[in-house]
Amino acid sequence: MRLATLNDGTKDGQLVVVSPDGKACTAAPVKTLQEALEDWDALAPQLAAATNFPDPLDASRIIAPLPRAWQWLDGSVYASHGALMDKVIGIDKPPVSWPLMYQGVSNKFYGPTEDVRMVDEALQIDFEGEFGIITDFVPMGTSLADAGKHIRLVVQINDWSLRALAGPEMKSGFGWVQAKPPCSMAPFAVTPDDLGDAWQDFQPDMNLLVHWNGEQFGNAHGKAMGYGFDALVAHAARTRDLVAGTVIGSGTVSNENFREVGSSCIAERRGIEIVDLGGPKTEFMKFGDTVRMEARTADGRTPFGAIDQKVVPA
Numbered sequence: 001m002r003l004a005t006l007n008d009g010t011k012d013g014q015l016v017v018v019s020p021d022g023k024a025c026t027a028a029p030v031k032t033l034q035e036a037l038e039d040w041d042a043l044a045p046q047l048a049a050a051t052n053f054p055d056p057l058d059a060s061r062i063i064a065p066l067p068r069a070w071q072w073l074d075g076s077v078y079a080s081h082g083a084l085m086d087k088v089i090g091i092d093k094p095p096v097s098w099p100l101m102y103q104g105v106s107n108k109f110y111g112p113t114e115d116v117r118m119v120d121e122a123l124q125i126d127f128e129g130e131f132g133i134i135t136d137f138v139p140m141g142t143s144l145a146d147a148g149k150h151i152r153l154v155v156q157i158n159d160w161s162l163r164a165l166a167g168p169e170m171k172s173g174f175g176w177v178q179a180k181p182p183c184s185m186a187p188f189a190v191t192p193d194d195l196g197d198a199w200q201d202f203q204p205d206m207n208l209l210v211h212w213n214g215e216q217f218g219n220a221h222g223k224a225m226g227y228g229f230d231a232l233v234a235h236a237a238r239t240r241d242l243v244a245g246t247v248i249g250s251g252t253v254s255n256e257n258f259r260e261v262g263s264s265c266i267a268e269r270r271g272i273e274i275v276d277l278g279g280p281k282t283e284f285m286k287f288g289d290t291v292r293m294e295a296r297t298a299d300g301r302t303p304f305g306a307i308d309q310k311v312v313p314a
Helices: 033-038 040-048 079-089 144-150 163-171 192-198 229-236 266-277
Strands: 002-006 014-018 024-027 071-076 100-104 116-118 129-135 151-158 183-185 207-212 215-221 246-249 290-296 306-313
Touching: 002 033, 014 033, 033 040, 033 129, 071 229, 079 266, 100 229, 129 207, 129 229, 144 151, 144 229, 151 192, 151 229, 151 246, 151 290, 151 306, 183 306, 229 246
Parallel strands: 071 246, 116 306
Antiparallel strands: 002 014, 014 024, 071 100, 129 151, 129 246, 151 183, 207 215, 207 290, 290 306
């Protein structure tokens, strides 16, 4: 089952169920995805039962599946990316036995083709291609064995970053605020069963193809996660309930052979250049630049659709 949200002039839009071919839709029995998530057990069978899709899907009206969320938590579970970034930034973190995670801004998620507003090019604008999940209500203390049952939807995310601010904020020991503007979401939120073999062990078994200004930049594979999304849910819920509609990200998709497959963010490319060449050569994004991200399964499907955006001055 694939779900989308259409702009109807309200802040949370109109939830629709999307046809298997992605070309048509039908209105959901509730108005918003948040409402569906809060009563998922009752409403999911009704959503899944949709077989008649009378309305053409107007791509120009698609906004983020969850335009604003109660909570956005982002992990960092691709070891190759984390190790390289720590080296470049100059952070010496002690080893930990749990997944890294921070809490970011959740009151807005950009739609897949919405222009992304940034205040200043000098802040080093960067994209970060990720996978994510959306939960129903997760009780505090939920075990790893039960955590995966609360993953209701899988999404694709661009976690925007301002790198000139990221290093100083991380080194402060108190975390990110200014360095992390709102994220973007691809058009479709997809149930795990709809992904079939492309969802294994609570991980996305698919590539994330990234183009910057029309040129391929990366094609890393998603299943190199050090922790599955079930572990991220259990970690987040250890000391708190997770409200229905909590969005959890994987962190930047990265592979050990990043020199061959490319990267999902500019900072990683610059890190490789620092290691290999002694200094960075690739610049960060400028106003007018575009980025396109599209996850692809082994059989060529694009389950989430594409994020295709331009950076503009605020």
